[in-house]
Amino acid sequence: MKRQITLKHIARELEVSISTVSKALKNSEEISRDTKEKIQAFAKLYNYKPNNIAISLKNKHTKNIGVIIPDIVHHFFTTVFRGIEKYANSRGYNVIICVSDESFDKEVINMEMLANGSVDGFIMALAGETQLKNDFNHLREVTEQGVPLVLFDRVTNEIQCDKVVINDTEVAYQAVKKMIASGRKRIALLTTENFFNVSKHREDGYRKALMESGIEIDEKLILALPFDESIDDISPFLDNVNIDAILAVNEVFAIHAMGIALKKGLKIPEDISFIGFTDGLLSKHSIPSLSTIAQHGDRMGEIAAQMLIDRAENEIGDGEEETYRTEVIKATLIERESTNF
Amino acid sequence: MKRQITLKHIARELEVSISTVSKALKNSEEISRDTKEKIQAFAKLYNYKPNNIAISLKNKHTKNIGVIIPDIVHHFFTTVFRGIEKYANSRGYNVIICVSDESFDKEVINMEMLANGSVDGFIMALAGETQLKNDFNHLREVTEQGVPLVLFDRVTNEIQCDKVVINDTEVAYQAVKKMIASGRKRIALLTTENFFNVSKHREDGYRKALMESGIEIDEKLILALPFDESIDDISPFLDNVNIDAILAVNEVFAIHAMGIALKKGLKIPEDISFIGFTDGLLSKHSIPSLSTIAQHGDRMGEIAAQMLIDRAENEIGDGEEETYRTEVIKATLIERESTNF
């Protein structure tokens, strides 16, 4: 196995100094035509590539960005990630990804692994546990060190940094409004317990739409499940309520509920209509297909990456005060067979 | 913004040499109790963390592994990735991920981005285009440089390296055999054109099962779609064939075909039964639920990561000859409502 060739090898072979080689390969005016040609030819011949690590050490930046997400086998997060990766690559950055698995401890460990110079900044969606604990010291530590941080989707007000979110409240409000406009009166909400932000906002929108329409809110129509996996609780819930529509905070809840309704002999959307969040494979391919709220993860990812890289490359002067932005992506309702507006 | 604290800072502050600080922080016997305590306390106070980049430069390894996959919004690849990430983290490695988007050029560019010292090795599934072109020079280049490479799922015989695959032929054979045993006679195959290996192997298994059972192979029952997205061609295909079972090389094909069958008024599984590949959300949540072949991506990822790291950490002596392994993961058929065996 041949090791990677270095400037030193070239210098020794061609009997010039390392500095000359370095300059020649950068086409510096300082070096004569002849020498440059000789060195460049030699470098090409032996397929010389500068060592990234050495360059990183010198420049004090790595052109790596760290992404920490709660789950990777997850449609929304992967679409965001795709957006990040695409944009980052276009600016010459690589992406290191860590999965927190919804665990606070893993999130902390992952950050520590990367915070020692491995990345120029972080893009994160908070773990469920982190949001529950409300402990953000690990984030504070990196931001205080001047490492750029962009939070997306699962964000917190406790940390001052750039953020990208969708208009959860508003879009949930619009969805419920549409349901009401099409004659629905008893609308259930299927949500999660622990992921405060997002679920909370969607619930706010749901409540606002009902109140505004003069429909009294029946707390029995709101089912908050402790985890994504606890869908088995949906069936007994549906047995005990009398409803004509469901808004679910994700695809799986919605699809699962649709399945139960179907087995009960209900007609979709005539007897009961459904709207979910996340425009994934399930929504597109279910029968009937599911009306859903597209979160435009790709766009979120792109924006997040852009915010991060812009900040990473703009060394802020000591005097200047940081000013952070929160970008709001407009989610859109995609109407399919599970609703009739 | 305070920059990261370094050995030099500590040394200057405590009026000792950099070497003393370095040794003290490693608890070297060389340094006196007093000095060690003083230095360690100071380091802890200022939250000193050694700079990873500097360590990488010194040690000539990065503890990063590069993963290049064709698609990230994809159930199978993400499960593999989850396995990789989990195992890699447990051994102190980080994972840099690049998406080739099924493009040969992007695959090459991604490899070049990472091959200059950024990673200790690669784990890859080949892009569709790469398999079509049959051009593997970019892989050859890195292996010849002694950079470890592990190929999974989409592999090639052209490159000598460690590989992880599933028993595609065998499991497709078993699935079709089961269908035949349950009385099916006219079994269609829904496959893809371009991803040679995997689809080819599954087709081989399909053919073998039919032949072995004395069922003549009707080429009209095999539909090879150019891309994953071209599912619209499935409907006309189903109009023109008379079949009682379908084996599909992925979830989407199977689910889409099920939908069409349902709309035609066919009963599943009585009139027609279905088996797909990839045990994702679609299979679990469709109605009826889809019998499917689980590829155990997590396990694949773990094995791939282990093979890679083991090789990366075992500097092979100059004399020794490399010997590569191909690990075969046994896929398993999960029976659900779309079949009745």
Added chain:
DNA sequence: GAAAATCACGAAAACGGTTTCGTGTTAATA
């Protein structure tokens, strides 16, 4: 023909660590 300017290149420091090899001081040994 002497002074100044230009050219083409090399030495060395720096990035932030690790590690080998000295070396001056104290403690143990003969």
Added chain:
DNA sequence: TATTAACACGAAACCGTTTTCGTGATTTTC
């Protein structure tokens, strides 16, 4: 008391680059 061993630490090289500054040789200028 002289010799040696142990102790506690520092100097310096090294990993592979980039970059500033210097310098000898050649060319230009007056």
